[in-house]
Amino acid sequence: MGQAMRLYMRSDAGSIPMRARRRLPSFLDPGQKFPDLAEMPPELAMMVLSNLNPTELCLAMCVNDFWREMAKDELLWQGLCRATWGWVAAYERKDEPGFSFMELFMQLDEGTLTFNGDADVGIEYLTKRGIIEDTPVSIARFIHTTNRLDRWQVRNYLAKKHDILEELVSLETYANKFLPNALRGFFSNIQSPGHNTQQLQTLLDMFAQRFINCNPNCGLTKDGICILCYSLILLSVDLTSPHVKNKMSKREFIRNVRHATQEANDELSGHLYDNIYLLGHIAPERW
CATH class of the missing domain: 1.10.220.20 (Annexin V; domain 1)
Known part of the structure; x- marks a missing residue:
């Protein structure tokens, strides 16, 4: 089968010796433009159909009765359901x-x-x-x-x-995730409420509690995480907004965090700044 397939994949079908072509299965005949599933081994036919999307599977059902029965196979549609x-x-x-x-x-x-x-x-x-x-x-x-x-x-x-x-x-699971990465993932799934401060507070409270549950030894309290999240959101807006001309420096961010909470040391604040500077907004296209 391997040699036959290599011969079949050549661009010039006429270059295949007649003796070799006689040994090809009918569904690999270079002269047949569209291989017929009915002539393939069932396992190979199912492998072909498993690469089709739902629209293509529905179109395959229109070919003939054999294709219809193969394309209606429950395993194919179960895979599509669970993948989607x-x-x-x-x-x-x-x-x-x-x-x-x-x-x-x-x-x-x-x-x-x-x-x-x-x-x-x-x-x-x-x-x-x-x-x-x-x-x-x-x-x-x-x-x-x-x-x-x-x-x-x-x-x-x-x-x-x-x-x-x-x-x-x-x-959601945030075990062993760096805080800004976890928050970025949170907003990608939940979606930021924009400038609705009350809803944002609710979301951050939920996120902070879940982050602590996933990382009980993180050394931060729920209030401390909320403060850091607010700081990261403000930094995101500052660094990514074209309307802000004088961007916040790393030194300024560290100083601001130091004044807001005693739970984050300067080294952690520096790493938080670097993450936003390198990876971008915490909640892109939502603020």
Whole structure:
């Protein structure tokens, strides 16, 4: 098979000796533009289909009856579901009679598109069909394990659902992460509330508590972490905003942190400054 494949991959099919071409399987015949899955070993046919996206799999079903049956394989659609939505409650029903991952994918896709237009309507669509449970834990796990949801819709939804926000924060892990990197990851998932000071305080309180839970020996208190987070956000704005002409120096930042809290020594403050200077904004494109 290896030699046959190497011969097949040559750009000039006519250069393959006739004797060698007679030894090629029919689905590797250079004269056949599109190999037929029906002539492939089942394992190879499934490997080909496993590289297709959902749209391509649906198009493959239109080729013929054999392609249709292969492209409807549950393992293919289960892989697509779990790769796109890491967790939904409906996965636990996979052994029930009549359960279909292909049908579930279509419903999840429809629910996601609905969510991205209106988060409340999208969640209602998913819960009514039993795809996710109408509980803070289930909804939070759904949001946490997919990147298909519109971040602004997520932000506006969580602003109204404090219990779901708490569950979502509890799913984050910041063990052994440097504070600004952890905060950057936090805002990439939760999304900064902009200049809403009250909401920002709520988010930072949640983040600080979760950071301490993940790093109990970090040597910082919840209030100390909140102060450092505020300092990092202000530094981010100062260093990245084109409207700020006189950028804060490292010495100035260290001095400001020293006056704000006694929990961070000058060395830590210097490392915090370097992180923002080199890696950029804590919450890019949100402030």
